[in-house]
Amino acid sequence: MTKSGIIAGAIAALLIGGGAAAFAIAWRPAISAIDPPPPQSFDPALVKRGRELAAIGNCSDCHTVRGGKDFAGGLPVPTPFGTVYSSNITPDADTGIGRWPEAAFRRAMRSGVNRDGQHLYPTFPYDHFTNVTDEDDQALYAYLMTREPVHAPARDNQLRFPLDQRFVIAGWKLLFLHRGTYRPDSSQSAKWNRGAYLVEGLAHCGSCHTPRNALGAERPDARFAGGDADNWDAYAINSQSPAPVPWDAQALSIYLRQGWQSDHGTARGPMAEVVSNLSQVKESDVHAIATYMADVFGVPSPERKRQGDEVLAQAKSPSPVALVDVSGAAIYAAACASCHESNRPLPYGGVNLALSTPISGPDPRNAANIVLSGVRAVEGERSPIMPGFASSMTDDQIVALLNYLRSRFSNQPAWTGVEKTVADARRTQTVFLQTSPGPQSAPADPAQRDKP
Structure with a gap:
């Protein structure tokens, strides 16, 4: 054989070997379909537990389009690489997960692979859900399989090449998916460990509150240092928190349970959905989350505590x-x-703006969103309310207002780019209103939904 023939053969062998290796990395077998199990086959106690776990995971808000049926998917999730649409996780046999055995559900949670063997995009936060126990996956499966089946075909994702090819996600997983990373800390209390398990697993707090690298993975060197969520600034929830008053476990527990806290204000944007779901779960789990996150925030330095006392x-x-x-x-x-x-206390009066994180935050995005859209009352609950000013104020007026609020109620330097922030916030709100069919329908009574 000539020298050129040997080189060509070596290159061909490398290409074949590389292709085989890539196929082995990317390929996952399909799991056989089953007949949808009857709802009454699931233990009601297991279903109830699954409902609470789904609330902790905020599943309904990611898998329910505004004005649509619960868990039927179709919600657009914008990313730097394009738009991914959430999937139908109702027990519909044709378009949902009705034919998924529990093993397929567990694989999706742990490995981000659907029943057919396709890799799921990490907008579904399986990099956190891989920490969920078998018992909790079983309860979630029971809950979802007893929901109302909804025929809702998946929408096509809008991703640029090559990210529109799902096998590419296998490479992302090799780099960033670390299975079973959660380990209880024997030096901490049971409550702390429960909170750590929920935060690092189902609650997936880092998905919003941790910045991401160029490939869309959370940066391990900046855990909870702040991120982005649906055109809102997800604040740093560690020692870098911009809150005027330092958080502690008690304040966090109140805020996460009722959506507002007198020294910190009201949850808005995606966080409002989170606390609305947490209001449905056991207080002990909310306390556990608050205990763990208070440790992540850390004990404030004497200077930080002094500044908070001055603000109060x-x-x-x-x-x-x-x-x-x-x-x-x-x-x-x-x-x-x-x-x-x-001087009326929350929720009957407005928060003292000196205590408002949006006013002291690193950019004016959240404050602009709140001024434009306001705070809607929650039906049947004692909750804050504020009118939106999108239709009664011009962009210039909102810019002037935000600059004034920053200068009067914060000791932070003036914001830059306020004009662009306000224009972007108004444009985003306009697109949302034009593409949304209407207000979210009220969910059914949880007690009734849990009946098999």
Whole structure:
């Protein structure tokens, strides 16, 4: 054989070997379909437990399009690489998971592979769900398989090549999917360990609150250092938190349970959905999450504690009116002061804005979203309410208001790019309203939904 023939043969062998290796890495077998199990075949106690776990995982909000049927999928999830649509996880036999055996469900949770053997995009946070126990996966499966079946075919994802090819995700998993990484810490309390298990697993808090690298994976060197979620700033929830008053376990527990806390304000944006779901779970689990996260925040330094005490003291006495921006001050006096300076406690009065994280946060995005859309009352609950000003204020007026709020109620430097932030926030809100069929339908009574 000639030298060129030997080289060509070696290259062909390498290509064949590389292709075989890539196939072995990417290929996953299909799992045989089953007949949808009857709802009454599941233990009601297991279903009830699954409902609470699904609430902790915020499953309904990711798998339910606004105005659509529960868990029927179709929710667009924007990413830097395109848009991924959530899947139908109702027990519909044709378009949902009705023909999935429990083993297929567990594989999807642990490895991000569906029943047919296709790799799932990591917008489904299986990099966290891989930490969920077999027992909890079983309860989640029982809960989902007893929901109302909904015929809702999957929408085509809008991803650019080559990311529209699912086998590419196998390479992402080799780099970033670390299975079974959660280990209980014997030096910590049972409550702390329960909170760690939930936060690092089903609750997947890091998915929003941790920045991501160029390939869309969470950065392990910046855990809980802040991220993005649906055009909202997901604040740092560690020692870098921009909250004017440091968080502790008690404040976190109240906030996560009822959606507002007197020293920190009200949950808005995606976080409002999270706390709405957490209001349905056992208080002990919420306390456990708060205990673990308080440890992640860490004990505030003496200087940080002193600053927080000063903010609290100032919040209890009238603050002087700053005239840095006369137009902003006038808008605040006309539209905001009657609630935010009423001295009525939450939720009946507005939060003292000196305690507001959106005003002290690193950018004005969340504050702009709140001014535009307001805070809607929760039906049947004692909850904060605030009108939105999208239709009654121009962009220039909202910019002036935000600059005034920052200068008066925060000791942080002035924001930059406020004009662009407000324009982007209004455009995003307009697109959302135009593409949404209407308000989310009220969920059925949980007690009734859990009946097999």
